Amino acid sequence: MASTDSAAVDYEFLASSLDALLGAEDDLIANAANTSSLLYHALPAVNWLGFYFTRAQGEDRQLVLGPFQGKSACVRIDWGRGVCGTAAATRTTQRVADVHAFEGHIACDPDSRSEVVVPLIDGRGEVVGVLDVDSATPDRFDARDQRGLEALAAVFMQRWPVHQP
Numbered sequence: 001m002a003s004t005d006s007a008a009v010d011y012e013f014l015a016s017s018l019d020a021l022l023g024a025e026d027d028l029i030a031n032a033a034n035t036s037s038l039l040y041h042a043l044p045a046v047n048w049l050g051f052y053f054t055r056a057q058g059e060d061r062q063l064v065l066g067p068f069q070g071k072s073a074c075v076r077i078d079w080g081r082g083v084c085g086t087a088a089a090t091r092t093t094q095r096v097a098d099v100h101a102f103e104g105h106i107a108c109d110p111d112s113r114s115e116v117v118v119p120l121i122d123g124r125g126e127v128v129g130v131l132d133v134d135s136a137t138p139d140r141f142d143a144r145d146q147r148g149l150e151a152l153a154a155v156f157m158q159r160w161p162v163h164q165p
């Protein structure tokens with residue numbers, strides 16, 4: 001299934017559109033809100049798209065819900081839990097063809113059947129959040145979608161403030 005919908009998406013054009021939309025703005029909330037809106041409306045067969053950002057929770061870290069498009073979602077995800085927490089803890093994009101088969105998947109929207117989560121890594125090498133994209137279609141995302149979403153996440157991260165240690 002991924003092929004038909006995915007082939008219709010010009011990820012290079014979408015990345016330039018996102019770059020133009022964000023421009024020189026570096027406000028995190030504004031950029032995350034506009035990124036989620038642009039991508040949600042541009043990508044076919046997506047039912048939820050948005051951000052979780054890293055927040056300290058005592059000695060631990062959690063992912064806390066940020067700007068998104070779609071139905072209301074769970075607010076806090078423990079580091080290493082679910083698809084999002086796994087992407088954050090492993091610093092690796094998770095592309096899940098069948099979320100029901102993913103141990104520990106967190107069902108925020110019961111419609112979601114497949115999912116891609118891209119970790120967001122800042123200039124210090126810290127995982128500062130994730131970009132989460134869900135579909136109600138099983139096996140919606142192929143390797144091309146994954147590369148396209150990683151490139152889009154990189155455009156978003158170009159505006160991330162660089163912190164000095």
Ligand code: SME
Nearest residue numbers: 073082083084105106108
């Ligand atoms: N399914 C995700 C939780 C976030 S929602 O999909 C918006 C997960 O397992 O981490």
